[in-house]
Amino acid sequence: MLKTFLWIGAAASLTISGAALSHDAAKPSDAQIAHIAYTAGQIDIDAGKQALAKSKNPAVRAFAEEMVRDHGAVNEKALALVGRLDVTPEANATSAALTAQATQKHDELAKLDGAAFDRAYVANEVAYHATVNGALRDVLIPSATNGELKSLLETGLTLFGEHQMHAEHLAASLR
Amino acid sequence: MRRAIVCAIAMSAAPLLSGAAPAPKVHSIVIDKMRFGAVPPGVRVGDTILWINKDLFRHSATARNGSFNVDLPAGKSGRTVLRRAGNIAFYCIYHPGMTGTLTVGR
Numbered sequence: 049m050l051k052t053f054l055w056i057g058a059a060a061s062l063t064i065s066g067a068a069l070s071h072d073a074a075k076p077s078d079a080q081i082a083h084i085a086y087t088a089g090q091i092d093i094d095a096g097k098q099a100l101a102k103s104k105n106p107a108v109r110a111f112a113e114e115m116v117r118d119h120g121a122v123n124e125k126a127l128a129l130v131g132r133l134d135v136t137p138e139a140n141a142t143s144a145a146l147t148a149q150a151t152q153k154h155d156e157l158a159k160l161d162g163a164a165f166d167r168a169y170v171a172n173e174v175a176y177h178a179t180v181n182g183a184l185r186d187v188l189i190p191s192a193t194n195g196e197l198k199s200l201l202e203t204g205l206t207l208f209g210e211h212q213m214h215a216e217h218l219a220a221s222l223r
Numbered sequence: 224m225r226r227a228i229v230c231a232i233a234m235s236a237a238p239l240l241s242g243a244a245p246a247p248k249v250h251s252i253v254i255d256k257m258r259f260g261a262v263p264p265g266v267r268v269g270d271t272i273l274w275i276n277k278d279l280f281r282h283s284a285t286a287r288n289g290s291f292n293v294d295l296p297a298g299k300s301g302r303t304v305l306r307r308a309g310n311i312a313f314y315c316i317y318h319p320g321m322t323g324t325l326t327v328g329r
Binding site: 114117118121122124125199202203206207209213214 | 256257258279280281297317318319320321
């Protein structure tokens with residue numbers, strides 16, 4: 049997952065370095081940002097559902113339920129927002145890369161059970177939230193032009209920061 | 224005659240009223256965008272805190288001393304009646320970075 053967002057940064061840097069392109073051209077559009085943010089949320093919802101199907105650990109299940117609930121709420125709000133703004137989320141290479149990596153991780157986790165699954169799921173949640181939060185902070189929020197979208201992303205960043213902390217505490221308790 | 228009676232009642236009740244504790248109040252704390260809003264001043268024992276969750280997310284208002292734990296689904300409200308004086312630190316069990324402190328006077 050980290051690679052994906054490094055890719056975003058790299059792509060942005062490459063574009064910015066092109067003399068013919070303006071700085072703005074390097075930024076993802078609001079339609080692309082909406083698609084990336086929604087995709088990132090959906091990936092964590094799916095991971096949470098996988099955990100709820102596999103884990104018997106009450107703390108892990110409570111965390112997974114929280115992920116499904118919180119990311120679902122953000123995505124519902126995001127869909128309502130893009131509908132109201134008449135913006136169609138635009139598929140892009142970053143969203144595609146996120147989805148491909150998530151599929152790979154899902155398949156890896158599917159082979160694990162019990163405590164091994166719990167540890168791997170939570171470790172991935174720590175890494176995933178750290179990466180998404182970095183992308184929100186450094187790329188998506190600064191690039192968003194619509195005020196409401198920016199505000200939703202900022203709330204998302206605060207929320208996902210909490211998730212990251214929760215995941216870190218949970219990971220420590222599973223060691 | 225009626226006026227005299229009303230006057231007598233008013234006069235006899237007045238000392239009682241002036242000596243009584245103030246009526247309990249309801250104070251609101253609004254939760255939005257992953258934050259507890261301002262904690263109202265002048266909260267006293269017997270008052271009620273009305274927790275109003277305007278956020279997209281389920282939260283809780285949970286006292287660190289265990290004196291209350293209010294579950295607050297998105298868009299819902301809940302109440303806490305304060306029974307003891309003192310400072311009560313509270314947080315959200317789902318998002319522990321969300322915190323606040325109530326100061327409850329006698």
